[in-house]
Amino acid sequence: MRLAVMSRLLPPPFRPKLHEHGAIAGLCLIRLEDIRPRRFPRALGLSSENAAHRIAVVWDDETGSHEGVFIPRRDTGSLVNHLAGGRLFPGEHQRATFEVTEDGERIALRMRSADGQVELGVVARAAAALPPTSGFATVHDASAFFEAGGVGYSVTSSADRLDGIALKTDAWHVEPLDVERAYSSFFDDPTRFPAGSIRFDCGLVMRNIPHEWTRAANMSSTGR
DSSP states (O other): OOHHHHHTTOOTTOEEOEETTEEOEEEEEEEEEEEOOTTSOGGGOEEEEEEEEEEEEEEEETTEEEEEEEEEEEEESOHHHHHHBTTTBSOOOEEEEEEEEEOSSEEEEEEEETTSSOEEEEEEEEOSSOOTTOSSSSHHHHHHHHHTOOEEEEEOSSTTEEEEEEEEOSOOOOEEEEEEEEEETTTTOTTTSOTTSOOOOOEEEOOSOOOEEEEEEEEETTOO
8 A cells, every 4th residue: 555645644643654665554353252351251251243444653752652553443243342442442443234154165244334344355365375466475475464553542532542452362362364254434535545556466265363452541632
C-alpha cells in the first residue's frame, strides 16, 4: 500500500510500519471462545465473532520506539462486547451481524455492520504456502511481521483518546490460507484508498491459540 495514502489515515504519533517499502493494513477476523476474567471458571466464558480493520504502525515516545497496530474500526456480533467495550475492557465495538460456515478446511464469512457503514466477506481454505504474488518471501517472514504488533490502539467516541490493549500468547503459530474471495467496503472505499493504491497480499490463520488480553496504557490521538 502506498505510504502517503496510509499516512493520512493515522493520527499522531503513529506512522506506517513498512515492508518492502509499502505499508501493511489488514482485516483481522477474530473468533473469541470462553473469554472471561482471569480468575473466572471456563464455564462462565463468552464466545463471539469479531472483526478489526487494522494498520501496522510504529511510534516513538519518551521510553523509546514501539510497534503495534492502529485500529480504526472494530465490529462484533456480541451485544456484551458492544456494551462493555471501552468500559469494562478496552476497545469500543460496533454491532454487526456475522454469517460463518467452517468445515475444518474451508472458511466462509460475511459481516454487515448495524450502522450500515461496513460490509465484508471472506472465503478461504487451508494452503501449503503463501501465494507467489505475496510481498512476504515465506510464512515465517509474514508471521514475524505480525507477531511484533501485539499492542493495538483503537479509536473511541472521544476524539482525543485511543484505547490500548495487548495480546499475550506463548503459542504463536500462523498458517497460510488460499483466499478465494476477500472484500471489505472499508478498504474498497475510494475516498480512503484511491484506485491503484492498495492490493491484496495474502491470508493467514491462527487456530486454537491460548491467549490473554491485557489493558495497555491509553494514548492521546493528538500526539501529546
